Amino acid sequence: QVQVVESGGGSVQAGGSLRLSCAVSGLSYRSYCMAWFRRTPEKEREGVAAIDRDGSTNYANSVKGRFTISWDNEKNFLYLQMNSLKPEDTAMYYCAADYVPGESRCLGMDWVVFGGNYGGQGTQVTVSP
Numbered sequence: 001q002v003q004v005v006e007s008g009g010g011s012v013q014a015g016g017s018l019r020l021s022c023a024v025s026g027l028s029y030r031s032y033c034m035a036w037f038r039r040t041p042e043k044e045r046e047g048v049a050a051i052d053r054d055g056s057t058n059y060a061n062s063v064k065g066r067f068t069i070s071w072d073n074e075k076n077f078l079y080l081q082m083n084s085l086k087p088e089d090t091a092m093y094y095c096a097a098d099y100v101p102g103e104s105r106c107l108g109m110d111w112v113v114f115g116g117n118y119g120g121q122g123t124q125v126t127v128s129p
């Protein structure tokens with residue numbers, strides 16, 4: 001069973017940067033798909049970024065050009081580098097990992113938005129104007 005532990009959130013001013021980390025354990029297959037999603041009171045889940053086993057990535061339009069997802073295969077850590085943060089990025093951020101066959105299904109992020117009970121305790125990101 002995959003377990004994740006998110007960290008790295010905090011409070012920053014608009015324009016600032018944060019790097020979120022996610023420790024992943026329990027991966028028992030190589031064809032994993034990994035993603036970051038976020039929750040706000042207004043939106044239950046929003047897919048932020050996804051990465052597949054080949055390193056292909058996809059981002060929500062709202063974060064393209066500002067966020068970068070990466071995976072350290074040796075350390076089993078997933079990262080989300082967030083630059084040029086905006087107040088609308090304020091949310092609880094979660095990571096997820098699962099077997100999602102097919103690049104388009106993985107990177108499309110429907111699996112994390114509409115799927116199972118993903119994420120750990122989450123990490124709060126607060127961006128002030």
